[in-house]
Amino acid sequence: xxxxxxxxxxxxxxxGQNVTLSCEQNLNHDAMYWYRQDPGQGLRLIYYSQIVNxxxxxxxxxxxxxxxxxxxxxxxxxxxxxxxxxxxYLCASQTDTSYSNQPQHFGDGTxxxxx
Amino acid sequence: GDSVTQMxxxxxxxxxxxxxxxxxxxxxxxxxxxxxxxxxxxGLQLLLKATKADDKGSNKGFEATYRKETTSFHxxxxxxxxxxxxxxxxxxxxxxxxxGRLYFGRGTQLTVWP
Numbered sequence: 001x002x003x004x005x006x007x008x009x010x011x012x013x014x015x016g017q018n019v020t021l022s023c024e025q026n027l028n029h030d031a032m033y034w035y036r037q038d039p040g041q042g043l044r045l046i047y048y049s050q051i052v053n054x055x056x057x058x059x060x061x062x063x064x065x066x067x068x069x070x071x072x073x074x075x076x077x078x079x080x081x082x083x084x085x086x087x088x089y090l091c092a093s094q095t096d097t098s099y100s101n102q103p104q105h106f107g108d109g110t111x112x113x114x115x
Numbered sequence: 116g117d118s119v120t121q122m123x124x125x126x127x128x129x130x131x132x133x134x135x136x137x138x139x140x141x142x143x144x145x146x147x148x149x150x151x152x153x154x155x156x157x158g159l160q161l162l163l164k165a166t167k168a169d170d171k172g173s174n175k176g177f178e179a180t181y182r183k184e185t186t187s188f189h190x191x192x193x194x195x196x197x198x199x200x201x202x203x204x205x206x207x208x209x210x211x212x213x214x215g216r217l218y219f220g221r222g223t224q225l226t227v228w229p
Contacts, residue, residue, distance in 0.1 A: 006158075031215050042204065042221040043159075050215070058216075090158055094215050101147045101166040104217055106158035 002027045006091050006107035012115045013078065013085055021076045021110045023091035030096050032074040033104065036060060037088040046089075049074055078112065086113050117142045121205045121220030128195055128227050136190040136223045138179075138205035148172075148181055148188040149206040149217070159204060162190075195227045 004025045013019045025032065031050050035043040045058030049068040063082025068074055074093075078085045088111050092104040122137040140146065147166045151159040163172030168183035177192045188205060205220040 004158075033216070040221060043219045045216060048216060092159075096215075101164070102215075103149055103161045103164055104215075106151075106160070108158045109156075 004091055004093055004105055004107035006089075006110050008110060009108070011110055011112045013112060014115050016080045018077055018079050019085075019112065021078070021089055021091075021112070023074045023076065023107060024072055025074075025091075025093045025105075025107075026072060027093055027095075027105060028071070029093035029105070030071070031094040032068070033092040033094070034058075034064075034066065034074070034076045035090045035092065037090060037109075043090065046076065088112075117146065117207050117209050117218040119205050119207050119218055119220035122223055123221070124202075125224040125226060128225070130197055130227055130229050131194045132227075134190070134192040134195045134199075134225070136203055136205075136225070138188045138190065138220060140186050140188065140205070140207045140218075142186075142207055142209050144209045146207045146209045148179070149208070150177070150179055150188070150190050151204040151206060151219075153202045153204065153222070155201075162203070195225070197227045197229050200225055200227045 007022045033048045034046040044060050047066045049055035065077045090109045091107045094104045095102050118141050120139045149164045150162040152162045153159050163174040165172040165181035170181045179188050179190045202222045202224050204222045206217045
């Protein structure tokens with residue numbers, strides 16, 4: 001079945017450590033997105049990518065970095081500069097950004113906590 | 116810019132009760148509208164969508180009608196079940212945007228008691 005796989009499901013970060021969250025999709029989608037979810041705040045956009053080797057900052061990009069070397073993969077690194085990383089992180093993809101009526105498909109998320 | 120205002124929760128109902136979750140939006144163009152559902156510990160699943168004025172999206176007994184005149188997309192279900200307990204998100208995507216990004220409401224927690 002086609003879908004989006006996020007790993008790991010749970011992740012713990014030590015002080016001063018960078019951690020990378022994996023997101024892989026086999027839907028052949030061009031666009032991919034990373035969101036952060038905090039209780040009562042809905043979803044906030046961190047980074048997005050419309051095509052391979054291209055990505056843009058979202059609303060809360062500080063302390064995060066991404067890469068898009070392959071169409072299927074869009075990993076997110078939470079750097080030590082992100083002082084409050086504890087949250088639920090969701091990856092999403094979409095067929096093509098030019099079609100506004102197409103929904104985004106989501107993975108099952110990674111819950112990141114500080115040790 | 117685009118934004119979504121969603122009814123604050125939590126909403127607590129008895130089984131078979133009628134559900135309404137209000138959602139209003141602002142958008143610069145002619146947006147597409149979506150409702151997503153999130154079950155505990157999971158990602159978001161698309162529940163229904165509507166892409167033009169007066170369209171009605173429906174799925175699993177849930178309905179929402181795209182009301183351009185009131186910029187609303189309220190979610191309704193005639194008879195809720197315990198299994199409907201989840202968080203519901205309203206989202207808007209501006210058709211004029213080439214970025215394809217979604218703007219989400221803050222989510223509404225629904226709890227249904229037997």
